[in-house]
Amino acid sequence: MKFKIPLVLCIILLLTVTAAFSQGTKSYFDRAGVSTNENQAYYYREKQENDHYKSYYANGGSIYFEGRITYASASKEENNKYMEKCTWYHKNGKTKSIRTFNSDGAEEGSSIHYYESGKLWKEIEFVNGKIKNNTYKEHTEDGQVSQIFEEKFENNHNDWDLYNSDKSYAKIQEGILELGSYTKVGTSRFINLPMISGEYTIEANIHLEKLKDGEKAGLLFGFKDWQNYCYYLISPNSFYIGFVYEGVSSVKASGMYSDAVRKKEWNNIKIISVGEKLVYSINGEIQYKTDRFRNFGSSVGFSLSGKSSIKVNNLICKEIGYRGASVVTHESDLNVKSNGSGLVVSPGGYVLTNYHVIENANKILVEMNRDGLISSFNGVVVQKDKDNDLAIIKIMDERFQPFDQLKYSFKQGSGVDVGASVFTIGFPHALQGMGKEAKFTDGRISSKTGYNNAINSYQTSVPTQPGNSGGPLFNESGQLVGVINAGVKNTDNVSYAIKLNYVKNLMDLLSDVPSFPDYPIMTELSMEEKVRILSSYVVLIKIK
The missing domain is CATH 2.40.10.120 (Thrombin, subunit H)
Known part of the structure; x- marks a missing residue:
């Protein structure tokens, strides 16, 4: 007599075998989180139960990650959809980062990152995948705290003056702030960004391709009003540094030649205030040093002269030795x-x-x-x-x-x-x-x-x-x-x-x-x- 297995039981057995096979399967990734073979793997991922995963370092087998992944990409880890509390680890077993994700897979709440020594590195607050107020805190291993403001121009939460008039315009599109002037007067845009510490860095990427000959553009900082401000401007082959105090101009460098500027590429311009000095760089090359002068106000922004336009991205202001309250400050x-x-x-x-x-x-x-x-x-x-x-x-x-x-x-x-x-x-x-x-x-x-x-x-x-x-x-x-x-x-x-x-x-x-x-x-x-x-x-x- 032939014994017939009910269809429902067959389905249950098939699902059980499939789940067991899937649970034991290893997916291998390189250091960048891209799928690779076992021989070149930096770590591998294994499914546990109920969308929970653990990953292990390929060399040594110590834990790399544990948490819930509702969608686990087979090709790139950056495409994963994480959920709830997830933890990453350094190879020595110390916690690398603790991050929390909402039901949509967006980062939410406090994200804490640690050095390999176990000491605190970064504290970041997220709201639906975005850094709250574009600001986070960074610690050195000896306990120094810096507050970092990072504007990626993904939105206008920081209230840049975006408008189009018969004199100028400003717009944010695809991570870029574009600033343009229709007159010889030029134009500028600012946001308020108070910094208490006297030591700081300010940097941004500026594209000068549409800047006309004889014109200049760059950073204004410590801005109070047009009678009190500091500036660092560049042109395709030179730079300008100085400040205006109570309407009186003090010029440190005017049209000083520089071969570091790239006419048709992005240029990183940076100001470093450390000790009693101000240091100015273009694309990583120091251009000028001067004694530090005071910031008159708390606004930071961009300016250009003449009938021209520029593009800006990734404005970063780092306040070194920040003394505001932090998540872990007593x-x-x-x-x-x-x-x-x-x-x-x-x-x-x-x-x-x-x-x-x-x-x-x-x-x-x-x-x-x-x-x-x-x-x-x-x-x-x-x-x-x-x-x-x-x-x-x-x-x-x-x-x-x-x-x-x-x-x-x-x-x-x-x-x-x-x-x-x-x-x-x-x-x-x-x-x-x-x-x-x-x-x-x-x-x-x-x-x-x-x-x-x-x-x-x-x-x-x-x-x-x-x-x-x-x-x-x-x-x-x-x-x-x-x-x-x-x-x-x-x-x-x-x-x-x-x-x-x-x-x-x-x-x-x-x-x-x-x-x-x-x-x-x-x-x-x-x-x-x-x-x-x-x-x-x-x-x-x-x-x-």
């Missing part, structure tokens, strides 16, 4: 008046610093990094010595957990001889762009007396900057020998440190006098290991 960083450095000198939370660091404090926060966890605690001044510029803070916060032991020591006996190697660890400009990772600098004892022959101080060649004040001065064995308290402006490698004896005298005045740290000397350790250990006790002091 609220304790807000409204900080100044900052200094300090050293934990007792397991229970006494912190040594300078008097001038805490002199005008309404509130004191002590921020420390313990085993990679950064915490900020309330502190109060419990002892001070104005004459010797010393102060002791006590951490008064129930969240603070005392140290088991301080693994360093105070130097015993006499002071430090001239020529001895010394170093400091501190937080220079921690909230003004240099980041909140402790910085190491070293030098030697230059003199046993300080400024104006002060006997309470050493003069050293250790480089210091604002924010180093209150930081420890260690000898090459990792023993505390003093406290950094001053430098000399516009003088290289001259700093001063209060001698350790004055620190001990102040600590003796505490109501519960702690024992001085006396951990065995670190002579056998490398300098790198000494710095790693000592950094655990060096703190950032924030004054509100």
Whole structure:
């Protein structure tokens, strides 16, 4: 007798086999996410269940991606339709990026990207696939934050003046801003883009093919009005730099020859404000440097002269050392008046610093990094010595957990001889762009007396900057020998440190006098290991 399998059961079996086969299938891709063969693959993708996928690095097999893909392209990963939370990984296993997608496959909400070290790189907010306000934040690995505004001219959310009159016109089309003038007067367009930091970059791509001979076009920045603005303009073979202040023109370069300009191609023009200098480049080649001059207003835009037209794309303004609130910035960083450095000198939370660091404090926060966890605690001044510029803070916060032991020591006996190697660890400009990772600098004892022959101080060649004040001065064995308290402006490698004896005298005045740290000397350790250990006790002091 013949046994007949019902049609419905056949279909179920077929679907089951197909799904099982599909689930185990590997798709191979190169580094750019383009389909390739197994031998040349950078990673491969495997389907799991319910539209969930995992990808793995071809060499080593560590995870590359995990998340939901409702449409998985067989040819290019950029054509995938992602959904919900998706995570990408570096080859070392650390998270590379975490991104969220809506039901239409458009990126939505916070997108966080990380360096291979695991430190934060970029924070981007998306609204239906578009970067919110065309602005995102970028971090360096040492903690410096830049705010980046990127105008790709995909729409007019930034309110450029787009109109056509008998004198000029402006329009946005296919990622390009086109600006034209019907008169000899020329024309310009601006948007308001406030930048707080004095260090920044501004760049854009400009096409000059329709720019007539004798005319020029380029960037206007720091624009307040036509009596106060800065400019950087180019022509097919020259450039122009300067500013106008209260109607008075200051010309830095006028028609200076340049062979970097491309008449029939896109030209990248860029302004870099760093330190006390302004640097101007065309297509990656530096054209001119000048002392930095102030920005008079907060508008940025484009201008051209005469009866001509230009095309512009990809305007990028990067504010370096941005201090606005970020997704991961702690609220304790807000409204900080100044900052200094300090050293934990007792397991229970006494912190040594300078008097001038805490002199005008309404509130004191002590921020420390313990085993990679950064915490900020309330502190109060419990002892001070104005004459010797010393102060002791006590951490008064129930969240603070005392140290088991301080693994360093105070130097015993006499002071430090001239020529001895010394170093400091501190937080220079921690909230003004240099980041909140402790910085190491070293030098030697230059003199046993300080400024104006002060006997309470050493003069050293250790480089210091604002924010180093209150930081420890260690000898090459990792023993505390003093406290950094001053430098000399516009003088290289001259700093001063209060001698350790004055620190001990102040600590003796505490109501519960702690024992001085006396951990065995670190002579056998490398300098790198000494710095790693000592950094655990060096703190950032924030004054509100």
